[in-house]
Each structure stands twice: as structure tokens, then as C-alpha cells.
Amino acid sequence: MVQVDFRSRVPIYEQLVEKYKELIIKGVLVEDEKLPSVRALSKELGVNPNTIQKAYRELERQEYIYSIKGKGSYVMGRQDRKNNEEKNKIKNELKKVMTQAMYSGITFDEIKSIIDEVMNERGI
Structure with missing residues (x-):
């Protein structure tokens, strides 16, 4: 084969x-x-x-x-692989955005606040 x-x-x-x-x-x-x-x-x-x-x-x-x-x-399974590929892609994008945020002077507390805000909006 x-x-x-x-x-x-x-x-x-x-x-x-x-x-x-x-x-x-x-x-x-x-x-x-x-x-x-x-x-x-x-x-x-x-x-x-x-x-x-x-x-x-x-x-x-x-x-x-x-x-x-x-x-x-x-x-x-394709679904497992697709989900993992998607997760890895999102993680990489988040790392880039987090790096840009740090260089822009956004503090950890501000980032945490944004995460909390998104979680609350989604009911999580």
C-alpha cells in the first residue's frame, strides 16, 4: 500500500x-x-x-x-483531529494577540478582566 x-x-x-x-x-x-x-x-x-x-x-x-x-x-478519528487542529490554531492566535497586548501595555489584570467579561457574556 x-x-x-x-x-x-x-x-x-x-x-x-x-x-x-x-x-x-x-x-x-x-x-x-x-x-x-x-x-x-x-x-x-x-x-x-x-x-x-x-x-x-x-x-x-x-x-x-x-x-x-x-x-x-x-x-x-477525523473529528478528534479536526478539533485538536482547531484548538492548536486558536491557541497560537491567542499567544500572538497576548504578546501584542503585552507590548501595547495592557496589563495582566486588564486581560483577565476581558476574559471574565467574555465568559460572563457567554454564560460560562
Whole structure:
């Protein structure tokens, strides 16, 4: 299912990450589907198991897969990934705005007051 180009300048683990992301995004690999074990994929592709493990770790970091110790790696649900991606995007935007606010002289108490105001408006 997955192939790597040994002549490419792109590292093998990056090729694997991109191929698996593509398969997951296109729906070829579905939620909770088990991925091949590190050893099995390593043997199939003729690649060092550490390379496969590195690719799986990166996919997990990017929240495309999750691992269960002793069981293997599985495809993460789209909704979970979408929510996490959205949360990370919002967190990054908040950090930028907070930095701008600090440079503009807005104090922590003023920021806290704004947060309280928004929470009260939303009934939280």
C-alpha cells in the first residue's frame, strides 16, 4: 500500500508521514484502523525499523494516529483531529494577540478582566 522512493532527497520517514497522511485524509485508512506493525512495515519496505518508528511518532505528534502500548498504532478519528487542529490554531492566535497586548501595555489584570467579561457574556 505504501511505497518509498530510495532515490529521493526527501528522507524516508518524511515520505512515510506524507503518504500516510494522504491515505488518512482521502479516507483510504479509516478511523480506528490498525496500521502495520513497525516490524512488519520495516520488513515489507526494506527499511530500518527506527525509520518506521520515527514516522509513526511524527504522525502521532501531528495527531493523525494514536498508539496503544502493546497493541499497535491506529488511525485517529477525523473529528478528534479536526478539533485538536482547531484548538492548536486558536491557541497560537491567542499567544500572538497576548504578546501584542503585552507590548501595547495592557496589563495582566486588564486581560483577565476581558476574559471574565467574555465568559460572563457567554454564560460560562
